[in-house]
Amino acid sequence: MTTVVIFIISIAAGMLGAMTGQGGGVLLVPFLTLIMRVDVKTAIAASIVSVIATSSGSASAYVRDRLSNVKIGMYLEMFTIVGALVGAAITLRSGGHIIYLIFGLVLLASFVALWLKPDMGETANLKQDRLSAFLELEGEYYDQATGRTVAYKGTRAAYGGVLMFGAGLIAGMLGIGAGALKVLIHDLVMELPPKVSTTTSNFIIGVTALAGTSAYLAAGLIKPAIAVPVIVGVTIGSRFGTRVLVRLTNAAVRKFFMVVLFILGSEMILRGLGLL
C-alpha cells in the first residue's frame, strides 16, 4: 500500500517539478518526510537517485537538439561534482533537524526567487573575459521560435565555477537537482541565453546527482522500498508534466507552485525547530 502511495506522490512531485522547471526533488523530499514520515536522509537518498533519471531523460532531447552546451557543461561539472560530494558528506554527518531547517530555507528562498524573477529576453551576450575565451565557453543554437541561429558567448567563468560548487553542494546535501540555482548562475553571472542556460543546467544535474548518489549508496541509505517507486514515479510524472506544460498558462502554474513552496518551506522549518 505504502509503495503505491509513494509512487503517486512521486508522480505528482515529478509533474509539478517539470511544469515549473524546478525539478521533482524539491517537492519530493518534503512530501516523503511530511506526508509519509520517511526518514529525511532516506528521502534525500531516494530523491537524488531519481534526479539522475529525470535529468538524463530530458537532457537526452536537449543535447540532441543542440541546445545544451557540452563544453560549458563539462567545465562546470568539475565544480558541481566536488560540491555534491562535500554536500552529501555534510548531510551524512548532520542531525535531522539541521537538514530540515536548511531544506526549509532553500524552499523559501526558491519562493522569493520566483516572486522576484525578472523576465529575461533572448538577447545573446557577445562580450567575454579572457578566462572564458580561453575555456571556449561559447556556441550557437537554433531558435525555433524565430527561425534564426543565435550565437552567444559565456562570461565570468571563474565566478561561475565557484558558485557552481555551491550549487553542487546544495544538490548533494538536499538530494535535489538545484536546477533553479544553476540556471540563475548561468543567466545572471555567465550571461548565457535562457534556452542554453536551462538545458545546460539539466545536462550538468545528472552527473552531479551521480556523485551525490554514490555517497548515499555507500552509506546504505538507498532503500529499494522507497527509492524504486520514487524513481519510476518521478520519471513518469516529469515526462507527463513536460507535455502538459505546453497547454497550461505559465502564470497559473507558477502561482500554485509558489503557494506549495511557501507551505512546504514553512513546514520543513517548523519540523527543523522541533515545533511540528
Added chain:
Amino acid sequence: MSGDAVRDHGVASGGRRPAFDMELVISYVLITGVALSLILLVVGTAAYAIVHHDLALAYSLPQDNLYEFIRLTLSHLFTAKDVINLGIIVLMLTPYVRVLFSAIYFGAIARNLKYTLFTTFVLVVLTYSLFLRL
C-alpha cells in the same frame, strides 16, 4: 576527417555533421540508460510482487560502493531483487558512461587538450566516488 568537420561540436547548427557526432552519441547513451533502467525496475518490482505477494520491497542494498554492489548483484542467480538492483546500477552508470564517451571524444577525436583534461578530471572524481567506502 577534416579538422573543420570536428571543430564545431559545441552546439553545431544544422548542415555539416562531424563523423563522430558527440551530441547524438550522448543523447542515445542517456535515453537508452534511463529507459533500460526503468524497464528493469518495473519488471523486477512486478516479479518481486508476484513471488512475495507484496509490492513493498522489503530488502536492503549492501552498504557498500557501486563496484561491490555490482559484484554482489551479478554473483548469484537472478532473482527479482537482482533485476531491481540491476535497474539501479544501470541508472547510476548512465551519466558515468556519458562522461566516458565525452572524454573519448575530446581526447581521441576533437583532440582538445583542455577539455580532455576537464572530462578526465570529472571521470576521476566520479570513479573515486563510485569506489567510496564510508
